Amino acid sequence: LLEFAALKYAFDQFGSIIWGFPVEIETDCIALRDTLLNDKPSIVHARWRDGIIAYQIADVRHRSGASNTAADALSRRTSGQPQKDGDGSAWSVSEDWETERGLVNDLFLIQQTDSTSEMLATELRSRFKEEPIFMEIIEALFNLDGDKPERERRRAQHRALGYIVEDGRLWRIA
Numbered sequence: 001l002l003e004f005a006a007l008k009y010a011f012d013q014f015g016s017i018i019w020g021f022p023v024e025i026e027t028d029c030i031a032l033r034d035t036l037l038n039d040k041p042s043i044v045h046a047r048w049r050d051g052i053i054a055y056q057i058a059d060v061r062h063r064s065g066a067s068n069t070a071a072d073a074l075s076r077r078t079s080g081q082p083q084k085d086g087d088g089s090a091w092s093v094s095e096d097w098e099t100e101r102g103l104v105n106d107l108f109l110i111q112q113t114d115s116t117s118e119m120l121a122t123e124l125r126s127r128f129k130e131e132p133i134f135m136e137i138i139e140a141l142f143n144l145d146g147d148k149p150e151r152e153r154r155r156a157q158h159r160a161l162g163y164i165v166e167d168g169r170l171w172r173i174a
Contacts (some may be wrong), residue, residue, distance in 0.1 A: 003029040004036075008048045011055060022058040028068045033060050117142070120168060134170065137163050 007025070011018075027033060035041060037060065041049055121142040128134035139145040140156035141163065148156075164171050 003027060003032040004045065004048060007032065008052060011052050015055070018055060020056065022056050024058050025060045026063050026068065027060070028063055030062050033062045036060050120165065123168065124165065124170060128170070133159070136160075138165075138170065141165055 007027075025033075025036075035045060036049060036052070038045075121138065121144060124138045125135065125144075128138060136145075136156045137160045140153070140160040142165075145153050145156055162173050164173060
């Protein structure tokens with residue numbers, strides 16, 4: 001769906017300008033609107049949609065080409081023309097441009113906790129039960145401080161920046 005790729009490209013290019021502001025999408029492509037509102041998209045379309053929906057989209061409207069002259073003219077500009085080398089007709093949209101450039105888009109990252117990390121957290125908590133500073137750091141590293149006030153969680157996360165857990169031990173990075 002070329003319109004979907006164009007929308008993703010536009011958000012990637014202008015994201016620093018429109019981030020945090022409400023965005024209304026008007027399109028002459030009913031398939032784009034349906035794809036954005038689809039409950040069961042393909043994996044690639046789901047990733048693209050998640051990247052687009054991360055912006056504050058207020059509305060997605062279909063406006064037919066006859067009444068949307070600017071978009072209609074753009075979409076029909078090269079239709080029916082012979083394709084030539086260098087005119088961009090052979091271009092393709094890479095579905096993983098982020099990974100090609102080494103970027104990890106983990107805004108919607110979901111990780112499952114396994115029993116070994118839970119056991120490790122329990123072991124470290126029991127080892128440092130008499131040390132409140134280390135307890136705070138361990139709880140921040142394993143995200144076990146969800147019941148605490150926001151201010152305390154942020155302070156603990158700040159303190160935990162210089163620490164890692166490796167091989168069952170709490171290490172301070174100097």
